[in-house]
Amino acid sequence: MLTNLFDGVAYGMLLFVIACGLSVTLGLMNLINLAHGAFAMAGGYITVVLVNRVGVPFFAALPLAFILSAAIGLALERTLYVHVYKKTHLEQVMFSIGLVFMAMTAVSFVIGSEQKFITVPAFLDNRYEVFGVSMGAYRLLIIVVCGLLAGSLQYIIARTRFGSQLRAAVDDPTVARGLGINVDLVFAATFAVGSGLAGLGGALGANLLGLDPTFPVKYMVYFLIVVAVGGSAGMTGPLVAAILLGIADVSGKYYLPQFGSFIIYVFMIVVLLWRPQGLFAKVGGR
């Protein structure tokens, strides 16, 4: 029971780290980016190649996954996404689906379509018994890393100068420009960090979520749920939504395997009917 809860929290934390970039681009910047999962997949495959083929230690590969995914995100933002911010939602959907198709086929062409696993250090396979709860070291690591990330993100957005510039740029780009904020730079940096975090999440979660070329489509709905249910007011909403989602999915699959992922979808449809702006949306805000 508690073990399931623990696994669910780890899973939810992972979803949060992958999806938090999306909650800024989609939730705040209003860009429907269905290709967000592709950045997570990129991070996962970068780590696979670095650890399994090149022989980089796992813990050294994680920051590299972040940096490289962020670089890919930055390059795409500067060349392609920057032209899509102003387009209609239908066109954003088309554009990002196109990117997903390209990413999926490119990966299966270069690396192959079978599922990949990252060789992690042996001590991460340990399990600890604490008050009758069996905790895997690997999941513990995920919870710690993701928890730290969530905390620092909340701090950056709520407390720092960059965070307030971002919030200003999102609320009203024109006035923000008038105040001397380099809106393009802020957006590009945000997009890059979001992609990098997705890549880091993908690298951390590759063994847990299952890494194959269908990854971006398989988890697309999950990432969208985190954003849509969590709303876009700060990082707390998405974090709570992601953890709830993780717990619901893990325990749903454990206790009611015949229903599988039904619970998640039904839950999401009900929430969106009940509160179309998300569970934690600020009242009266955008």
Added chain:
Amino acid sequence: MSTHAENIAAASKALRQVSRVKPAEIVFWLAALATFFFLPDQYLLLNEVVITGLFAVSLDLVIGYGGIVSLGHAAFFGFGCYFAGLLTKFAVPDPILGLVLAGIATGALGFVTSFLVLRGSDLTRIMVTLSVGVLLGEIANRMPWLTGGADGLQGVAPGLLLGRFEFDIFGKIAYGYSLAVTFVLFVIARRFVFSPFGWSIRAVKQNALRTSAIGIPVNGRLVVVYTIAAAYAGIAGALLAQTTSFVSLDVLAFHRSADLLLVLIIGGTGYLYGGLIGALLFKLVQDTLANFTPEYWEFWIGLILVAIVMIGRDRITGLPMHLARRLRGASA
């Protein structure tokens, strides 16, 4: 000063002019009919084109007229496909009766789910339609005793068409059947969108608030157009089940909804023909790419999607008009 009566006369004249059957439309359908007589070795591909075309017309009703961005339209296509497949296999072998029943059943499903897309932003609608599609796919996958699961539903053998024609292995009757059904449904759809009711749906898309202010029930209009579109998609799916004698889980897959969006974007939204033209172009491109790289053709489909958005849809769909104007300008 024009009087009220004159204004009304001018407006209804303008509307009638828009809805008049244009020579190009007659040429279009004559060309479609010609393929039936002159391209006998392409029946299987043409059959797919026509079915995809009807499916895309259905999505055009939702997006181009209703203004609802749907990412799960395959739900209705797949539902109609399974419904007709099971009906033909176990209960009603008559193809046309099966088609009608599949249309009614899918329309009912569309009616029920239409209430899910009335509220919320584009994002909410995208997610809800996407989830309904995934849910139906899961259900079909989890009920192998009924749907055949991953093996697909085999042995769908429809009876004689109109009591006379047998479906042959070359697909001649199948293609003729699909083409005729698509033509009839297209004509009905065309009547529908040019009716006062159809104009009011376009008004909803342009400005829901103002439309409700002049006394048109916005939600009621959206429910109707969504239900009709679902029935159309269901009939398209039923055609596929009957003419290929096989239903697989693939009919409910996500990529089918995504591909359909591409079809519609290639052809253009909001004038019905876009679905048919887009289906033809899409299938030709897909066929060529699949011959060229059987495994990786989706990469190029993705590239086309990105390119279309980058270049701008208006510029692509406006290109023929632009060229025509240039030519006319040059000759004058």
